[in-house]
Amino acid sequence: MAKRDLGRVEAIEALTRKSLWLASWMVHHANHIRPNVDGVKVGGHQASSASMATLLSTLYLGVLRPEDRVAVKPHAAPVFHALQYLMGRQSLQKLIDFRAFGGAQSYPSRTKDTDDVDISTGSVGLGVAFTAFASMIQDYVRAKDWSGKETSEGRMIALAGDAELDEGNIYECLLEGWKHGLRNCWWIIDYNRQSLDGVVREGLYDRIEAIFSAFGWKVVTLKYGALQRAAFAEPGGERLKAWIDSCPNALYSALMFRGGPAWRERLDNEIGDQGDVSALLNRRNDDELAALMANLGGHCVESLLEQFGAAGSDQPTVFIAYTVKGWGTPLAGHKDNHAGQMTSAQIAQLQSAHRIRAGHEWERFEGLDHADALETFLADVPFNRPGSRRLTSPPVPTIGPQYVGSGATSTQAAFGKILDAIARTDSELARRIVTTSPDVTVSTNLGAWVNRRNLFASTEMADLFQKEAIPSTQKWRFGPDGQHLELGIAEMNLFLMLGAAGLSHSLFGERLLPIGTLYDPFIARGLDALNHACYQDARFLLVATPSGVSLAGEGGAHQSISSPLIGMAQDGLASFEPAFADELSIIIDWAFDYMQRSGDARPDLADWPRDITGGSVYLRLSTRSIDQVPRTVDPTLADDIIRGAYWLKPPTAECDVVIAYQGVLASEAIEAAGRLGGDRRNVAVLAVTSADRLNAGWQAAQRARLHGNDGDASHIEKLLSDVPRHAGLVTAIDAHPATLGWMGSVLGHRTIALGVEHFGQTGTVNDLYRHFEIDAQAIEEAARNAARNSR
Known part of the structure; x- marks a missing residue:
């Protein structure tokens, strides 16, 4: 067969169908074909992916440029991975291993996925709001005269489910965007009117439109597809449009699930007139009628290209795209479809509809005509230019520590x-x-x-x-x-x-x-x-x-x-x-x-x-001023500060107690040690600058030894190795005592952990330190107890 050029709309429609199939098959394979050794549900979101198939395909294959950045709706990850696979940016093995170790991630991740993820999503709402702040940072960068080179402005684009708009951080972000003159930001709402637990409330669209308009966003409604608009132009079409506009969300979803005969019965009963409307319906068989009613704006490539192309970049724009959850699958419209998966019979039904031969389920163009033309189309997609879209920038040289004098300070x-x-x-x-x-x-x-x-x-x-x-x-x-x-x-x-x-x-x-x-x-x-x-x-x-x-x-x-x-x-x-x-x-x-x-x-x-x-x-950091230690910081001390701790007063062979503090309790720890020194008891003081770094180093050393690497001990192990095993350890911090309490486990020193375990209250510092037993007297008493028990 001679190679044929495909129109833009025709090519995207074909690849939309392919991405829908691959996404559905990816989830089915992960849950029902790939061995499940631990019996735990694998999961996936076939219906949520299906509602986004046309939106994502149209964006990536027909609208996006390399400089654009996208946050993909978390539950649409299978469609995203499928599109990346079609463009050659994702491996087949990653799809086969979807939600398995080393496979494509459950939700798009810029650090754990190998395909072209711009912005990680997963915690709903955050990826959406992130795009607004990314746009503000783009404006900040472009306002500076660092490189002298002209760079193209990218659009920061988020694709979100309508239920995602329940997240409060989205509205906090809208206010901040208004204050900072937000530009170059698109949010595309998958308005499928279904959430995890059911169907969204009636009238949500009006609230969405009002909120975004109030913050200066342009609101573009993508409600009707090209098929629907053509039908509305026919005699009787205005009544069909009025019925669609007034149909409750739950009813529309239910009829989508039931299919063509149910649509015909309902429409005949409610607007059939044995005249223009009936003729409009009768000119379509049941399958054609079902396709007409499913042809919402969010599923129409022609409508999406038209509206995306007409939207400028400067004014922030929200596209409210009407869709059907589970579109194009046997799950379409059912209220339980969010976490539901197609049965083997349903996936076979979808496989047959897509003309996928058994054993060819993963092939890029299986079931599609004009594979060569589609390959050519994909190679010419602007977003799919060769090379990584991730940019680089050389490190900025540091200038050394900026010391700020002596005397009491915070x-x-x-x-x-x-x-x-x-x-x-x-x-x-x-x-x-x-x-x-x-x-x-x-x-x-x-x-x-x-x-x-x-x-x-x-x-x-x-x-x-x-x-x-x-x-x-x-x-x-x-x-x-x-x-x-x-x-x-x-x-x-x-x-x-x-x-x-x-x-x-x-x-x-x-x-x-x-x-x-x-x-x-x-x-x-x-x-x-x-x-x-x-x-x-x-x-x-x-x-x-x-x-x-x-x-x-x-x-x-x-x-x-x-x-x-x-x-x-x-x-x-x-x-x-x-x-x-x-x-x-x-x-x-x-x-x-x-x-x-x-x-x-x-x-x-x-x-x-x-x-x-x-x-x-x-x-x-703290606002409490404490006396500074007069000293010169040499490289060894600087290294110990970064590694997490150093000896302010090192132990001797006769040491019977160590006081380890972090942060502002330095004064109390030093005072307590001075009191103990008056009794000629050998006390050491360990200044902890980072319990996090100490603990991380200790954990890393333990893991290395488990793997047979008996290399250097961790920093905390080296520090405490100078402390006699019989000595006690007192830790003190103005925070939860567990922050430092683990240190006794390093080499087995008996430990008393001081800190704050309950909500604070008003008072003076002395009042509160005394109340929570983190003052110098409490530290001294704990140290005496630890020393006594160590003998």
């Missing part, structure tokens, strides 16, 4: 001074830093940085207080040269912004060094977005301050307890809690390097997890 105050010292330099490091904060810029000590480096906005805005000659310590000038992005008080938005800025080198080809500040207790309010950012391997410095019950007068609502455990448990985040300003200087300098590392080594097999590949960094 780590929060030291942070502000260190950043101000960097701001004074004419360094590439200073130019690449971008700071952001959820309405706590001044109270987290970013004020000096902002005064020197200004706030970012696409157009200049003068500081009215300065213009009116009103004295103020803050000089709030906005402009394209600014390096601070001020956010409203929503922690989810902070972490989404940090995630987007922390991927700028890959998304936009320009390196940023993002620093985000917030109050330490409110990390928990943004944990999902923090995890999302780390899962994507975004790189940023998170500075959380003030922390602990040391924030005495603010009461329990503002006092953090579990945050160090969050820092230890969160993958991709190296957590520190320094006590002294010189420690903080060393850590911040190291963090700027760590945030930019990359490598091919397996992090879980490295001597230090992630030290080769790098990651993000979390600093837990």
Whole structure:
């Protein structure tokens, strides 16, 4: 047969059918054909994939350009992987191993999938909101004069299910986008009117339209396909359109599931008139009538191309695409289809409808005509140009620790001074830093940085207080040269912004060094977005301050307890809690390097997890001033600070107790040790700068030994090896005692762990330390007890 050129619409329609089949077969194979050795449900979302098949196919094959970035609806992952396979960007084996170890991921992942994932999704709503912040970061990058090269603006595009709009972070994001003049952002809503547990409420469309319009978005409704619009133009068509518009969601879904005869019966009974309407219906057989009623805007390639092509990039746009959940499959419309899967009989029915021969289920063009023409079409798809769409940017040189003097100070105050010292330099490091904060810029000590480096906005805005000659310590000038992005008080938005800025080198080809500040207790309010950012391997410095019950007068609502455990448990985040300003200087300098590392080594097999590949960094700081230790930081001490601990007072052979502290309790630990020294008892003091790093190194060493590698001991093992086995260990932290309590397990030292286990309350620092038994007296008594029991 001679090779034939296919029209754009015809080719995309054919490949839509193929992606629908491959997605359905992928899930069926994973659940019913591939051996299930543990008996646990594999899962997958055939119906949710089916509703997105046309939308995704039209976007990837007919609309997207390489510079566009896409967040795919999590439950549409099978269709996404199928399209990547058709374009040659995904291997067959990955499809065969869908949801198996090493296979295509359940939800699109930019770090764990090998195909072309721009933005990880999975925790619903976050991928959607992420695109808005990515667009803001794109504007930020393009406003700078770093490279002198012109780059094309990409559209940041999210595909979301209508039920995903229940997530609150989407609406927090809308407000922030309005404040920052959001551009180049498309959200495409799969309006299938079904959620996990049922059918969505009537009138949802009106609410969606009103909300987006209120925030300045253009709303494009994709309700009717080309077949429906043609039918509406026939005599009697206006009544069919009116019936569709008034049909309840649940009824439309039920009729979709029941098929052509049910449609005919219902339409004949409700609008049949033995005239124009009846003639319109009678001109179509049952299959044709079912196809007409299923031809909603979200399933019509012609309509989608027309509307996507007409939409500009500048104004944020939401497309409300009417679809049918389970479209094109025997599951179409059934209210239980979200997690439901086709039976063997149903998959066979679909296989027959797609003309797929047994044994040829995975072939790219099986069941399609004109395979050569389709291959040619795919090769010419703009999005499918050869090469990786992930960009790179060279590392930014660090400038060394910025020490900030001696005398009593807090780590929060030291942070502000260190950043101000960097701001004074004419360094590439200073130019690449971008700071952001959820309405706590001044109270987290970013004020000096902002005064020197200004706030970012696409157009200049003068500081009215300065213009009116009103004295103020803050000089709030906005402009394209600014390096601070001020956010409203929503922690989810902070972490989404940090995630987007922390991927700028890959998304936009320009390196940023993002620093985000917030109050330490409110990390928990943004944990999902923090995890999302780390899962994507975004790189940023998170500075959380003030922390602990040391924030005495603010009461329990503002006092953090579990945050160090969050820092230890969160993958991709190296957590520190320094006590002294010189420690903080060393850590911040190291963090700027760590945030930019990359490598091919397996992090879980490295001597230090992630030290080769790098990651993000979390600093837990305090507002409580403590006396600084007069000293010069040599390379050995600097290395120990980064590795997680060092001896402030080393042990001797006669040592019978060790006091190990982290963070602001340094003063109490040192005082307690002094009291004990007065009794001539040998006491050692271990300054812990990072329980996270200590624990990670210890775990890595244990894993290495289990694998037969008897290499160097971990840092904490080396430190504690100098302590006699009979000695006791007291750990102290202004946080949950489990943060350090594990240290007794390293070499078997008897341990008493002091910390805070319950909600805080108001009072003075002395009151609260005494109440929670973390003051110097409590530490001393615990140390005496530990020493007594060690004999």
